[in-house]
Amino acid sequence: MISGLDHVAVAVRDFDAVADGYRRLLGVEPELEPGDGAVRAWFRFPNMALEVIGPDGEGAAGDRVRAQLEASGDGVWIVAFAVEDVDAAARLAERRGLSVAVRTPRAALIDVAGVRVSLIADGNARSGAAGAVAALDHVVIRTPDIDRAVANYGGRLGLDLRLDRANEAWGARQLFFRCGDAVVEFGASLKHPPSDGPDSFGGLAWRVTDPDAAHAAMAAAGFDVSQVRTGRKPGTKVFTVRDAPAGVPTLMLSAEPAKEPA
Template sequence: MISGLDHVVVLVEDIKAGPGAYELLLGRSPSWRSDGDGSKTVLFTLDNMSLELMAPAGDTPTADRIREIIGQSGEGLASFCFGVNDIARAYRRLDRVALKPDPVAEVESHDTDSGSTLRWKRTRAATDLTRGVRIFFLELDDERPHSAATSASSILGLDHVVISTGDPERAAALYGARLGLDMALDRSHHDWGQLMFFRCGDLIVEVVKRPVADADPTHDKLWGLSWRVADIDATRARLVAAGIGVSEVRTGRKPGTRVMSVRDGTCGVHTLLLERAAQVPS
């Protein structure tokens, strides 16, 4: 049913400041700008997904709702959307596994710079049945334009999206059994808790239960993003020169990886950058 991760949505207060921050972080220019009913959006499209920044605009119920969410939780991740090849088939599957999908809607967006149009069909599973995480499903008519690199050390794509849970068994049932993602890893460690990796196209949906008290057993949280880079040292140097706070590069938990944390300039999103070791031909 699911072909990959289509996009993630980050709510921002200012549609100019938010994209400016991500132009620096990603080393890429926006690929799409649009005005909707109560919102303005900017897209960055990379090799394997899109990042959508959304800000409130005007005085509409949609704009008020976005402002309310930002007022309660601050800027940050709001939802994500799986790509599907057949929205009607996806709808039937969601209905069969009792996720109560919304009626399929046909949507279009117009790029304010070029005047181009994108069309897609989408549905959304009931949020109370996806453990509080807003999850959409989308069949896109045409490929989105990609974001041009503005640096030789730009971000390549997304490596994984991170979901925090207080009930790993029920979260595993949702992403594995009900949504049909393939579990690639289930591992526990006394320092960092339980990790579950689900394959989604060429990236990973990571579900983690951290060793903290009072975790909500009924509501998960869309927690963070990990981006792929080709040369983490060059990317770090670029970000430091731009005044973005980052950690030192360290060895990742997964063998053959090096990672660093981004401390600011992410609009409230927990962010990690990851470099994979080059594969040596056998």
Template sequence: MITGLDHIVVLLEDIKAGATAYERLLGRAPSWQNSGEGADRVLFTLDNMTLELMAPTGFSVAADRIRNVIKIWGEGLASICFATSDVAKMHRRLERVALKPDPVVEVESQDSVSGAVLHWKRTRAATELTRGVRMFFLELESERPRSAVTTAAPVLGLDHVVVSTEDPEQAAALYGARLGLDMALDRSHQDWGRLMFFRCGDLIVEIVHRPVAGADRRHDKLWGLSWRVVDIEAARARLMAAGLDVSEIRAGRKPGTRVASLRDGTCGIHSLLLERTPPQPD
């Protein structure tokens, strides 16, 4: 039912500052901008997903709701939206696995720059049943326009989104058995904790369990993003030249990868650059 990751929503107080930060980080221009329902939105659409930046605007119930979320939880990752080719079937599955989906609604968005219009259908699972992570499911009528490359060594797409949990068995049941994502890896490490990788299109939903005494076992948290690049040395050099603090390159947790941590310029989101090293010929 789930064909990939459609988009991830990031809540911010200042939409202009956020758009500037992510244009610099991704090396790409915004692909869509609009306002409505109490929020300004800027979208960056990459090879395999869209990043949606959202900030409250004006004075309305919807805007106040967003401000209240930011006040309580801070800026950062707010929700995840899975792509589906048939939202009606997805809705029926969510009902069968007792995730109490909202009724399917049709949505329209107009880009404030080009005037183009997009249509989609979406539903949302009950957040109290998705372990505190806000989850939407969306069927797009047509593809979104891609974000234009603005510099050398841009980010290609998302490699994985990280979800932190204190109950790995329940999290695995949610993403695997109930949502139907395929588990690609399940391993434990004395330094990293337990890692579970679930395939979602051509990227990964990574569930991480690092035991913390007294932590909330009922609620998971969207924790971080790993951005895919072709040449990690070139991407790191570009970002450092732009004034960002980027760690040294090191071997990734997944064999055949190299990573570098972004220490700023991410609007407070834990973020990595990741390069998949090509397989060596026999």
């Protein structure tokens, strides 16, 4: 049903400030798209797009953004998956027990345990170029019930579960669903029993071609970045952007394992 990750939407009040912040952070010039009561900035990458969206006048899209901001404030709002046939995918999701809240010819919006998921007609134009930030590596979703996440995203939405990992030292269990050339990661605490509380978005992790150079560039652009450190995956480097736009928890990590000097 799902062929890949189409985009991640971030809802914001101060559109100009956040769009400029992502322009400086990611090193990508956005494409602006006003319409239906909202204004959008599209940052396109080889494997997905980042959509920054804010209210801008009257219209259904603007009303939905305002409602989201009123309920939850700025932050990640929607994860959108590409499908070949929106209507068929929406009907299949309903047969599998999911409720479709909004349906248009190009998209279906679904609430999945508190997280907004969109099924969208594949065709969102992406960039073939990769700069300092090469692509999105993964989007993180927090869940109080990891088995429910398996049922919803593996069973009902049909994502490819590649890894189910528990680590007592971290006090966490993680799921990794492959989605095209990106990953949807779920994290659950092992310190608390499962509950029927809602899932929620965590943050975004971006691949960088040269972590040291990206770190220097982002620091020079005025961002508060942590020191570059060794990643959990052997041979990788990572660093955190502490003040990323819209307050989205943001990690930068090596696109490939770092090579040791000869």
